[in-house]
Amino acid sequence: MKVTVCIGSSCHLKGSRQVVEQLQDLISSECLGDKIKLGGTFCMGECQKGVCVSVDDVLYSVSPETTKDFFLSEIKSRVQ
Amino acid sequence: MTMDNKRVFDTKVQYLKYKVLREVARSAWNGTLLEDLLDIPMRIVPGKTPTMRCCVYKERAILAERVKIAMGGSRDSQNVIEVIDIACDECPAAGYEVTDSCRGCLAHRCEDVCPRGAISFDHDHTAHIDKSKCVECGRCSKVCPYSAITNRVRPCQNACKIKAISINEEGAAAIDKDKCISCGACVYQCPFGAITDKSYILDVIDLIRKSRSGKDYKLYAAVAPSISSQFTYAGLGQVVKGLKVLGFHTVVEAALGADLVACTESRELVEKGFLTSSCCPAFVAYIKSAFPELEEHISHDLSPMAAIAKYIKDSEPNAKVVFIGPCTAKKTEVMKKEVRPYVDAALTFEELQALFDSRDIDLTGLEDDVLDNASYFGRIFARSGGLSDAVSEALKEQGIDDFELSACACSGIEECRTALMKKKRGVLSENFIEGMACTGGCIGGAGCLTHGEKNKAQVDAYGRQALEKTISDAVSVLKLL
Numbered sequence: 001m002k003v004t005v006c007i008g009s010s011c012h013l014k015g016s017r018q019v020v021e022q023l024q025d026l027i028s029s030e031c032l033g034d035k036i037k038l039g040g041t042f043c044m045g046e047c048q049k050g051v052c053v054s055v056d057d058v059l060y061s062v063s064p065e066t067t068k069d070f071f072l073s074e075i076k077s078r079v080q
Numbered sequence: 081m082t083m084d085n086k087r088v089f090d091t092k093v094q095y096l097k098y099k100v101l102r103e104v105a106r107s108a109w110n111g112t113l114l115e116d117l118l119d120i121p122m123r124i125v126p127g128k129t130p131t132m133r134c135c136v137y138k139e140r141a142i143l144a145e146r147v148k149i150a151m152g153g154s155r156d157s158q159n160v161i162e163v164i165d166i167a168c169d170e171c172p173a174a175g176y177e178v179t180d181s182c183r184g185c186l187a188h189r190c191e192d193v194c195p196r197g198a199i200s201f202d203h204d205h206t207a208h209i210d211k212s213k214c215v216e217c218g219r220c221s222k223v224c225p226y227s228a229i230t231n232r233v234r235p236c237q238n239a240c241k242i243k244a245i246s247i248n249e250e251g252a253a254a255i256d257k258d259k260c261i262s263c264g265a266c267v268y269q270c271p272f273g274a275i276t277d278k279s280y281i282l283d284v285i286d287l288i289r290k291s292r293s294g295k296d297y298k299l300y301a302a303v304a305p306s307i308s309s310q311f312t313y314a315g316l317g318q319v320v321k322g323l324k325v326l327g328f329h330t331v332v333e334a335a336l337g338a339d340l341v342a343c344t345e346s347r348e349l350v351e352k353g354f355l356t357s358s359c360c361p362a363f364v365a366y367i368k369s370a371f372p373e374l375e376e377h378i379s380h381d382l383s384p385m386a387a388i389a390k391y392i393k394d395s396e397p398n399a400k401v402v403f404i405g406p407c408t409a410k411k412t413e414v415m416k417k418e419v420r421p422y423v424d425a426a427l428t429f430e431e432l433q434a435l436f437d438s439r440d441i442d443l444t445g446l447e448d449d450v451l452d453n454a455s456y457f458g459r460i461f462a463r464s465g466g467l468s469d470a471v472s473e474a475l476k477e478q479g480i481d482d483f484e485l486s487a488c489a490c491s492g493i494e495e496c497r498t499a500l501m502k503k504k505r506g507v508l509s510e511n512f513i514e515g516m517a518c519t520g521g522c523i524g525g526a527g528c529l530t531h532g533e534k535n536k537a538q539v540d541a542y543g544r545q546a547l548e549k550t551i552s553d554a555v556s557v558l559k560l561l
Contacts, residue, residue, distance in 0.1 A: 007557040008330055009320075009450045013547055020557050039395060040560035042300065042453075043330035 001036050001079050004054045008043035011050035018064035019051050026071045035079045088313060088433060090530050093273035096132075098434050099124050100143060101281055104150040105438030108285045113151075120147050142167045146276070153278035159257045160278050160411045161267060167274035168252040172232040175216050181228035182206045190220035190229060239269035241493040242366060259369055263362035263493065263517040264408030264526025277408040277526070281435060283425045287400050288327040297398045298329035302388050302423075304405030305335040305454070306462035306522040308542030309535035310429045316542070317448030322441050323404075324449065334403065335454030337388030338461040339554040342470035343478070345381050349471065349512055350483045352377070356500075356513040357467055359383050360522075361413035363496055363515030371500045382419070384461060385410060389422035391558055400424045404432050406525025409517065428527025452547050455554035459543040463536045464491035464521035467514045470551065477552045486510040492519040 005023065007016050020040070027036050044052040049061040055074055062070045089095050103123055107116040121143035125136055133139045145164045148154075153162050184205030191199045191207070198213035199220060207229070209220070221229040236253050237245045244259035245266060253266075253275060266275045291299040301323045311319045320331045341359065349355040358364055358379040367374055382390060389401040403410055403426045410426040413419055427435070436443065457473050460466030468487035475485060488510035490496040496515045502508035518524035523535040548554040 005557075005560065007453070007560070008332075009452045012557070013450055013452050017548070017553065017557050020560060038560055040557055041395060042332050042392065045294070045329075 001075065002039065002054075002056055003036055003075060004039045004041050004044075006042070006044045006050060006052040007040040008047070010043075010047040011052055014050045015064040016051045019053065019062055019067050022064065022067040023071060023075075026068065026076075030076060032076070032079055036075065088311075088529050089430075093271065094430060094529070096124075096273060097146065097276060098430060100146040101150050101279060101431055101434035102437050104147060104279075105281055105285060105435055108282055109438060113282075117147065118144075120144075138166070146273075149276055150279045151282055152280060157257065158415070159255065159260055160262045160408055161255060161260055161264065162276060162278060163253050163255060164274050164276065165250070165252045167272055169272045169274065170247075170251040171234045173234045173237065173247060174232045175211070176209055176214060176218065176221060176229055176231050178207045178209060179228050179230055181226050182224075183226055183228070185225070187225075189223040189225070193219040193223050195219070235269045235271055236266040236275055239265040241265070241497070242370065261362040261365040261369070261493075261517060262409040262412040265493075265518070267408060268526040277411065277428070279431055280411065280425045281427065281431050284402055284427055284431075284435065287402060287424055291327065291329070291400065293327060294329045297400055298396065299327065300389075300392050300399055300401045301328040301331045302334045302337070302385060302392075302401055302403050303331055303451070304385070304403070304407070304462065304522060305333065305338070305459040305539065305542065306406045306525065306528065306535075307404070307429065308459070308462070309523050309532070309538040310406070310529050311433075311443065312530070312538075314443035314446075315448055316451060318443040318446045320451045321446040321449040322436055322443045325441050325446065326435060326439060328402070329399075331449075331451055332388060332392065333451060333453040333458070334385050334388050334405070335458035335461060336554060336558070337382075337384035337386070337391070337458075338467075338470065339455050339458035339551045340387045340391070340558065341381050341384050341461075342457060342467070342474040342551050343555060345379050346471045346474035346478065346480070346485075348379055348381065349485070350475070350480055354503075354511050355379050356503075357515055359461065359467060360409070360516050360518075361407070362409035362493075362517035365409070365412070366493060366496060366515075366517065367500065370497070371504060374500060374503060377503075382422075383413065384458070385413070385426075386419045386422050393422055402427055404429065406518075406522050406528040408526050428525075429529050430527050433529060453554070454546060455548040455551050456543040456546045457551050458554060459546055460539060462522045462539045464516050465489045465514070466521065466539075467516075468512065471512065471514075474551050477550055485512060487512045487514055489514040489516075491516055491521060492524075493517050 051062050053060050053062045103120045107113040121140035125139045130136050196213045198210045244256045248254040356377050385403045414423045414426045457470035468489045472485050488499045499513050
């Protein structure tokens with residue numbers, strides 16, 4: 001599974017670093033590092049929806065507060 | 081509608097150069113460049129009344145040369161800086177001369193201070209300098225109470241501190257391509273605009289076109305942090321928006337590459353014990369040509385520009401990157417084989433202004449966009465001393481406390497030369513040379529629209545506005561790859 005977090009300016013200001021850090025922690029604590037490829041990109045062209053995160057090319061709108069729920073519903077549940 | 085751009089630049093020479101770039105770009109967008117080529121000089125200098133030279137025909141002949149340089153210049157020469165022979169006014173270059181302000185006084189301070197006995201007096205007591213004896217030390221000029229002794233040097237030769245400019249048989253300036261470091265000091269200083277940097281603005285237009293608004297590939301603009309002191313008639317947010325209107329996918333701070341460089345360069349410094357910086361391509365070129373024995377000390381790091389472009393291309397191989405900054409030497413750097421794969425073209429702020437206006441993009445009418453990738457420390461690379469501060473911070477953040485940084489921050493090529501000379505002789509006490517070829521650092525670059533007292537403060541203020549306060553936080557998102 002390919003998960004890409006937008007680290008462009010607009011998403012960065014909305015907390016993409018915190019989203020990245022949480023996802024990294026969650027992926028490693030769930031030992032999913034070999035199943036999920038976490039990547040970054042500068043701008044997905046949907047700045048108003050930031051922080052933009054794509055899972056296998058499907059776009060989601062995430063914030064530092066919703067990252068854990070997002071991980072559980074859209075990432076963890078699908079890789080297992 | 082575009083504003084009166086004369087106010088955007090320091091000098092009328094820059095304004096003229098801008099007009100040529102704008103017209104060339106406009107024709108390129110219209111797809112009529114070939115048909116328009118011979119008309120562009122006429123568009124810029126219409127009518128019969130000369131305003132710059134002896135006649136409109138000479139003005140247009142020079143403009144035709146400028147058009148050629150705006151289109152990439154001579155293909156025979158790799159040098160980015162070129163002399164337009166017919167534009168060179170062949171300024172006097174006689175050195176120290178006594179002018180008719182000499183009053184024929186009794187004191188003769190000039191004679192007393194001359195170390196070579198080069199000064200004599202004629203029957204009406206006025207001074208004369210024997211050029212066969214004069215060593216151009218300038219002491220006579222300093223002591224004359226009437227300021228009657230002047231130094232006639234060509235502004236280009238005075239600007240070129242590495243002495244790469246000589247005078248050819250025709251009396252025009254000539255650049256020694258083996259010495260030239262493409263810093264652009266002569267470009268900015270020549271009052272006739274006879275020395276200029278080749279432009280790759282057509283390559284950038286081509287890159288924008290072929291990306292087809294991101295359908296074929298994404299085009300990234302990596303902007304130098306010195307942009308914070310430029311385009312001040314609009315806001316930085318409007319410049320970012322303007323770049324997207326032009327057709328760039330997005331804008332990324334080269335300063336984030338500077339944050340990366342601060343991390344790697346600080347570790348390299350600890351490992352080697354002594355280092356000279358590699359951010360400024362003109363400084364690197366200067367070491368290679370004038371101090372080859374010190375070449376081994378040049379940091380192996382990519383420059384911030386190349387570092388951020390490499391990151392973009394590693395994560396998205398299809399992407400294209402244009403660097404936009406204050407620097408003419410970057411145009412040479414992007415041709416180097418270790419940088420070429422990452423950066424597709426380099427543009428100056430001057431050229432960016434021309435590009436905006438060629439599309440009639442009025443920045444002041446645009447909404448604000450945002451630009452925030454780097455830390456305070458990455459951003460202050462734009463001014464002298466910033467890189468040293470960042471390396472010091474990076475050492476601290478990485479917990480390296482058994483190494484004490486002693487930095488020699490050199491602003492301008494003369495300070496660089498002094499530090500390198502000391503190192504060569506083994507008498508330099510510092511363990512790190514931060515070398516910036518332009519005075520004040522990148523904010524003094526030849527490709528800036530304006531140069532002012534406030535630039536440094538503007539860079540520092542921009543640095544403080546960064547969301548990330550530490551280098552480690554700024555680069556943490558890059559470790560995703």
